[in-house]
Amino acid sequence: MDENKLQHDFISTVSHELRTPLTSIRGFSQTLLASWDDIDDKSKKEFLKIIEEQSNRLIKLVENVLAVSKLQNNENYIFKNISVNSSIKSVIPIIKQQYKNHKITTVFNDKIPEILADKDKFQQVILNLTENACKYSPENTTVKVITDFAENNFVSIKIIDNGVEIKKEDMERIFKKFARIDNPLTRGVQGSGLGLYITKSIVENLHGKINVSSNSKETIFEVLIPFSDMENQARSKCLQ
Ligand SMILES: Nc1ncnc2c1ncn2[C@@H]1O[C@H](COP(=O)(O)OP(=O)(O)O)[C@@H](O)[C@H]1O
Ligand SMILES: [Mg+2]
Incomplete structure (x- = not known):
C-alpha cells in the first residue's frame, strides 16, 4: 500500500x-x-x-x-544499560492501581544480564502488555510476568494471562494499527487498537522480537531483547 x-x-x-x-x-x-x-x-x-x-x-x-x-523517527531513543527486573518492578504498581481485582505476580530470574535499551520505551512495552493481559482476562484471575534467559543471548519477558483466547487467524492482525478482535470480552472494554502496534514497533527499535501464543486456558506474550554485551559486540564489529 x-x-x-x-x-x-x-x-x-x-x-x-x-x-x-x-x-x-x-x-x-x-x-x-x-x-x-x-x-x-x-x-x-x-x-x-x-x-x-x-x-x-x-x-x-x-x-x-x-x-x-x-x-x-527513532532518534529520540536513549540507549543505556538497564536492568530488566527493576525496570519491570517499578511499573507493576501502576497496573496494580488500575486493575485492583487482578492478582499480578512476578517471577524474576536474578541472574539475567542487563540489556541496552531506552528505559522509558521498554517500560512502555511492559505496561502495554500487562494492561492488555488484565483488560482481556476476567477479574480475580492472575497475570504473571516472568523474566528468564532465552536462546541466542536474549532475555525473555513473558506476560501470561488466563483470559480470552487469541485465535491463530488473528495473531498477525492484532499487531496492525487499529486492529481489535470482536468477542464478548473485548466488546466490553474500550481501546483504540494501537497498543500492540506501538509495542511491536518499540520492540523492533530495541532490536528485539515479540511472539504470541494462546489457547483457551492462557495467552502468552513473549518479548525477547538481546543482552547488552552482544549489542556492544555487534556495534564494535560495525565500527571496525
Ligand atoms: N492478552 C490478551 N488476550 C486476549 N486478547 C488480546 C490480548 N492482548 C490483546 N488482545 C487483542 O488484541 C487487540 C489489539 O490490542 P491493542 O493493540 O493493545 O489494542 P486495544 O487494547 O486498544 O484494543 C485487542 O483489542 C484484543 O482483541
Ligand atoms: Mg491495548
Whole structure:
C-alpha cells in the first residue's frame, strides 16, 4: 500500500475514533446545561461519569496517536544499560492501581544480564502488555510476568494471562494499527487498537522480537531483547 493511502486511512480512522467520544461529551454536557433543574442528582452523576470516561478515552487515544507519530523517527531513543527486573518492578504498581481485582505476580530470574535499551520505551512495552493481559482476562484471575534467559543471548519477558483466547487467524492482525478482535470480552472494554502496534514497533527499535501464543486456558506474550554485551559486540564489529 502506498504511503499516501496509509496516511489517509490513518487520518480517517483517527477522526472517526475522535468523533464518537466527542459527540457523547457534547451531548451530555448540553443536556446537563439545558435541563439542570429538571434532572435528579443520580442522573447528573451518571452523565458526569460518562463525560469523565469519554474524556479519559480521548486522552488515551491522543497519547497513542502521538506515540504512533513518534515511532516514525527513532532518534529520540536513549540507549543505556538497564536492568530488566527493576525496570519491570517499578511499573507493576501502576497496573496494580488500575486493575485492583487482578492478582499480578512476578517471577524474576536474578541472574539475567542487563540489556541496552531506552528505559522509558521498554517500560512502555511492559505496561502495554500487562494492561492488555488484565483488560482481556476476567477479574480475580492472575497475570504473571516472568523474566528468564532465552536462546541466542536474549532475555525473555513473558506476560501470561488466563483470559480470552487469541485465535491463530488473528495473531498477525492484532499487531496492525487499529486492529481489535470482536468477542464478548473485548466488546466490553474500550481501546483504540494501537497498543500492540506501538509495542511491536518499540520492540523492533530495541532490536528485539515479540511472539504470541494462546489457547483457551492462557495467552502468552513473549518479548525477547538481546543482552547488552552482544549489542556492544555487534556495534564494535560495525565500527571496525
Ligand atoms: N492478552 C490478551 N488476550 C486476549 N486478547 C488480546 C490480548 N492482548 C490483546 N488482545 C487483542 O488484541 C487487540 C489489539 O490490542 P491493542 O493493540 O493493545 O489494542 P486495544 O487494547 O486498544 O484494543 C485487542 O483489542 C484484543 O482483541
Ligand atoms: Mg491495548
